Amino acid sequence: MTAQDARPLRLAIVRQAYNPFGGAERFVERALAALGKEALEVTLLTRKWQGEAQPGLHVLQLRAVKAGRLLRDWSFARAVQACVKEQAFDLVQSHERIPGCDIFRAGDGVHATWLDLRARTLGPLARLGQRLSPWHRFILSQERQMFEDPALRAVICNSRMVRDDIARRHPRLADRLHVIHNGTDLERFHPGLREQHRATLRASLGVPESRPVLLHVGSGFERKGVPALIEAMAHPELAAAELWIVGRDRQESRLRARAARLGVAGRIRFCGPQQDVTPWLGAADAFVLPTLYDPMPNAAMEALASGLPVLSSTSSGAAELITPGVNGECVDALDIAAIVGKAAKMLAAMQDPEKSVAIRIAARKSVAEMSKEAMAVQLVALYRQLMARVSPL
Incomplete structure (x- = not known):
């Protein structure tokens, strides 16, 4: 075992607002519980924190401009990019669309696809407003830059649907897309x-x-x-x-x-x-x-x-x-x-x-093989694989 394998992975996870009910939050909790603090040292980069402290999870609350969601998201992205340059993280995994991170977990899917599907429910004026929205235009730009950024080494997709969608929109990323389904607590959720x-x-x-x-x-x-x-x-x-x-x-x-x-x-x-x-x-x-x-x-x-x-x-x-x-x-x-x-x-x-x-x-x-432990095994394998290679996956 190498020294790198012996010490915990220093992983930064980027999530703007962290609260007990979100899917990304449960992703973090399950990864911590399954991997343990000996294998994984997590720093959460966030602007808004709710919930209780967890062993093995360090929280860095970053400042963001609170003047509308466009300035908020723009300033948070810049704060994350500055923090990553200052800290010695092994890997940076973002749950937000921010260029320059090692891993993007596409838990929210593809914003461009969401807008296409949402447009089905809108009238002509509302569809025009969606297309012209400064915030949507900013998120689409961030998403495009992130997927085209050479720093992006892997994309975690929580379904084949998302993997296929990203591969269609960004063929260059096809071999960097990894399907890792969300881990479910099969002991807590059961037919009993x-x-x-x-x-x-x-x-x-x-x-x-x-x-x-x-x-x-x-x-x-x-x-x-x-x-x-x-x-x-x-x-x-x-x-x-x-x-x-x-x-x-x-x-x-x-x-x-x-x-x-x-x-x-x-x-x-x-x-x-x-x-x-x-x-x-x-x-x-x-x-x-x-x-x-x-x-x-x-x-x-x-x-x-x-x-x-x-x-x-x-x-x-x-x-x-x-x-x-x-x-x-x-x-x-x-x-x-x-x-x-x-x-x-x-x-x-x-x-x-x-x-x-x-x-x-x-x-x-249908979900019997999708435990939180199975998710953790796949995640740590991906993290170690990324750390062992200089070139992107």
Whole structure:
């Protein structure tokens, strides 16, 4: 063993705002827990920190101009670049689009693709505004510069969808793209949650055991497909079902009003953000996430691990985990009729004792090899490989 292999890797992780609910944050927590401080010494470069201190994680809060998101993001990027020059990190892994880092973890996917997909929901004037937006133009420029920067040695993609998208847009990077799926806590999320929590949570909410329940988990309701789900709930095929929405969004009051106008407010529960979603997964019958764009939602993986069938959009990395009719369904994010039909189909199957057992087994099996430990093994192998080579991968 060399001296380099004996000491911890000094890894800097760049994340603008760090809070307990984010996917990048859980990525850091799982990597620390699985690798241990003996193997990995992490410094978080951030401008906003929430949460509790963790062993092996050092936090450097960098200053950024608080005068609109354009100046904020521009100044944070410059602060990161200056800090990296001053510190002796072995590797710098950015979860933000900042040129000059060794690794980019494309947990948020490709901004250009997100804008293309979001444009489907906008009118002509809104699409023009999106194209002319100084902030979007800045992020697109940062993204392009980052992918073209020779310092970029590897891109971690959390789905094949993201890998293929980046390879199509930037063919030069094809051999630097590494698919490492998000690690799921398979001990915490498991089919036994049904027996542990179903009766208790439903009783506390006044929901009968026989009532079909669709569960949505995720903040950023517009992107995550909540408007489409509210529309779907107004259709007769889902008249007997409830929809539980776990998460937060500034548009909640508007969406509540929309549900009231459609006459479904009594069957849609806005449950707010939950630190522990396991009771909700245990009490629901199916998980629905018809997101406009999502590279690989942790919530969908946790639902599958918990034995729930998942309704995914085709513009989500979760779609590559779904075998239609076996452990879930896939739909276009804006196809309300398909969402209604597939959601009703999943609920009907989960009401059948024999089918529901097979679905729960298939759902769990689809993520059984995607543990946080498996993710950590792949990450450390990539880190060591990068450290051992002078030329980019």
